[in-house]
């Protein structure tokens with residue numbers, strides 16, 4: 375079994391990533407954990423062989439095969455490069471890094487040393503994507519020309535116990551800290567790379583953040599398919615109710631697909647309407663940890679045998695393209711804001 379180290383025991387590392395290693399069907403072992411914060415290490419009660427304040431010390435362990443990096447995107451580049459130089463395979467959380475040049479260098483370094491670099495777009499393993507891929511590869515939508523996403527929620531609110539963590543992530547990527555999953559999902563479902571990306575932002579009283587907390591993106595992939603995304607981490611962020619929105623509509627010349635989550639994000643209703651098949655599917659949205667278990671399983675397979683045409687796991691290049699669209703959209707939204715001032 376692959377032996378992993380985990381860097382970053384913050385909200386996501388502790389609550390979503392670490393439990394995946396202790397799942398009944400965990401395909402990898404968590405050997406060591408690392409965080410700069412001694413209190414986070416002390417509070418980590420699951421059994422591991424090592425706890426480290428300095429990840430460089432953890433990387434000296436020859437038994438460690440791979441590292442899962444779950445620090446903030448501004449820290450990913452330095453940490454990932456050190457892991458690769460230490461000969462460890464890496465899964466890095468989205469967003470992959472702070473700049474496109476950093477993403478490129480991470481990909482080139484992993485390739486040069488023959489190590490696997492994956493980016494955790496775990497929603498690739500969701501049941502929603504399995505159903506959509508079945509409809510798409512079954513030809514029921516015909517030629518697809520447009521995808522319309524909405525992913526609007528509060529990022530765990532502007533008040534309450536983890537508002538500082540929300541602010542940390544928002545300062546780096548704005549609404550797209552989470553919306554980036556949809557930018558990856560578009561390419562995952564219909565292929566291509568980003569050709570054109572434009573966006574308008576709304577700051578909703580959170581002007582302190584440079585990237586918009588609420589954004590409307592219009593983009594096009596180089597295969598001609600247009601993509602729109604309304605993404606928000608500021609939606610209902612000031613109020614107690616949580617009316618969250620997660621929808622996707624796909625328009626093909628021979629069929630359409632509609633997906634809509636319940637406002638608590640726990641269930642999703644999916645519909646296909648076409649001449650060859652009409653189907654309605656209701657699914658459970660299983661959440662981070664189950665999808666990360668699947669990520670770990672596929673990662674172990676790729677480390678052992680390499681990628682195959684059927685590999686779902688996001689590569690470094692996929693991380694780059696998601697970052698490309700994120701940066702282009704946030705820059706465009708900031709530019710348009712200046713235009714009207």
Ligand SMILES: NC(=O)c1ccc[n+]([C@@H]2O[C@H](COP(=O)([O-])OP(=O)(O)OC[C@H]3O[C@@H](n4cnc5c(N)ncnc54)[C@H](O)[C@@H]3O)[C@@H](O)[C@H]2O)c1
Nearest residue numbers: 382383384385386387408409410444445446447467468539
């Ligand atoms: N895949 C998903 O759906 C998903 C969901 C939430 C967060 N994330 C991503 O996970 C990452 C972490 O998010 P979070 O919410 O846990 O943030 P967080 O700020 O709560 O946690 C980050 C942790 O990393 C630690 N850290 C920072 N630098 C370190 C270093 N050099 N060595 C060791 N530890 C270090 C911090 O002390 C902190 O505990 C972000 O990239 C975020 O976008 C992904």
